[in-house]
Amino acid sequence: MTIATGPPLPTHHTPVVLARRFLTGGVVGTSLAACVVGGIVENVPLFVTGLVLPAVYGLLFFLAGTPRRAREAAVVPRTALATIESLEAVRGEPSDIPVRFELTVAPDDGPAYRVEITQDINLVDLSDYRPRGVVVVQYPPDRPWRVRIVKRPTPQWEGRVASARLDSAPGTVRVAAPPEDRDFGFVALLGLLLGAVVVVLLFRADLFDRDDTTKSLSAAPPPVSSPSSTTVVSSVSATVELGPGQSFLDKGELDRTVGSLTRGGGARQALTVVVRERLLSVVFSPTDTQTPGFDLRALPYDRFPALVEEATNTLGVHSPRAWQITADRLTGSLTIRVVVTGAEGTASLEAEGQGKVVRRVPAR
Incomplete structure (x- = not known):
């Protein structure tokens, strides 16, 4: 089951998110169709629009998300102790390697829970992490699944790590990011198809009004x-x-x-x-x-x-x-x-x- 610590978890199933997914799909479909149709009918402005539209949309999307990112950055993360249940290197890299951790996080003001994360660890420091070892972690109060291991904790937390003995949380008490609903994929696909259809309909005369050369x-x-x-x-x-x-x-x-x-x-x-x-x-x-x-x-x-x-x-x-x-x-x-x-x-x-x-x- 999923447990909550602190404020209620934000819902991902909102009309705003659906509208954003639909708009993103529409921009992708419009851009692809504009490039293809513009190339076929030799319409340079249409072809250029297909190339520029994703860049403009990406810039607007980034700017629109700035307030949200600022709010998330202003949230003070919670610090807690966690036990390493298991760890596994995902793939080899020259210096930092991605490591998949399964942790038992024990907040001071809530019940312990399990979570699975992937974090880059330097090869030199990899030996400091071992099963049943205790580490210091941080996570946003409203997103307890976004746990990050603190590589250099404060002396106070280092002292707590040295004396801590944590029990493992049962596997049924697991926190994970809310799964994406299949409706979101359908809405994005619908936007993509509608964007492409709009471009084809607008330029159908240029596409299909050929000089009847395909006739015998x-x-x-x-x-x-x-x-x-x-x-x-x-x-x-x-x-x-x-x-x-x-x-x-x-x-x-x-x-x-x-x-x-x-x-x-x-x-x-x-x-x-x-x-x-x-x-x-x-x-x-x-x-x-x-x-x-x-x-x-x-x-x-x-x-x-x-x-x-x-x-x-x-x-x-x-x-x-x-x-x-x-x-x-x-x-x-x-x-x-x-x-x-x-x-x-x-x-x-x-x-x-x-x-x-x-x-x-x-x-x-």
Whole structure:
């Protein structure tokens, strides 16, 4: 049984402790989810928040506990004699070693009780502790299980140790720290899960609104009956973004879009063309420089769907998340590159100006 000496033992099962455990679990879950989601969607502020949040919470937790620690430090510990029932070195260390003691503590103003503690003892002083030996101990009045052996007691207590003869307390009279309730673990787990769910729900659009690249290319949905797109053209670049449900891999879509960009524009040269599921970007070659460009209308757009399909089906990316086609002639000849990313890694293939594949790089 557990006995009490002095004031009643503090209860650990309070709403404040439950709330603190829930908040701690929530911070851990939020931090982990923020780091993972921030890394996936490439959201730097979210990723940094996941790293900083635990440090800020830890600092606030430390500051909030300062008054409690000050109160505990102000409590005058009780001093008593104790008999060593048994001792055992837990593990070997170069100098101080942890030693597990079983003690019978005999307070002057209360009944004796047994307690088990672990305390570091220097190898040189280890021989001073032996079974049935008497030592001086101290403990907080409200936490009698937090017993510490006084290594250098006052002369008065040394005199009492020399003349003391203590009886062993029965094993049934044992004091221990109150066991943690299983509800605390459940509350912390609940907070962790809720924190992670909140982050995922807040950024679900970034996580799950992919450009439908995981769908089979052969089963791509037909264009919507009233297609819409947004076109922005300047002197140095052009950008076309399709509406929902459309794709530049739909039959004739690229030809129509390029035709609208080159209509009435003469033979303007392009420096780079980048095609994604619903986004076409063109960088035009400056007119006053000799940079290598190419006719935007000269690309084999009818070959692009087949190139993307080959890259997604034959290079080891079984669950493609995104693809991109880049066309340029920075190396002297017109080159078309298709890059596919997925859970298995990144794969790519390279084709010449007519769309014939000349190089393949499997996923890695």
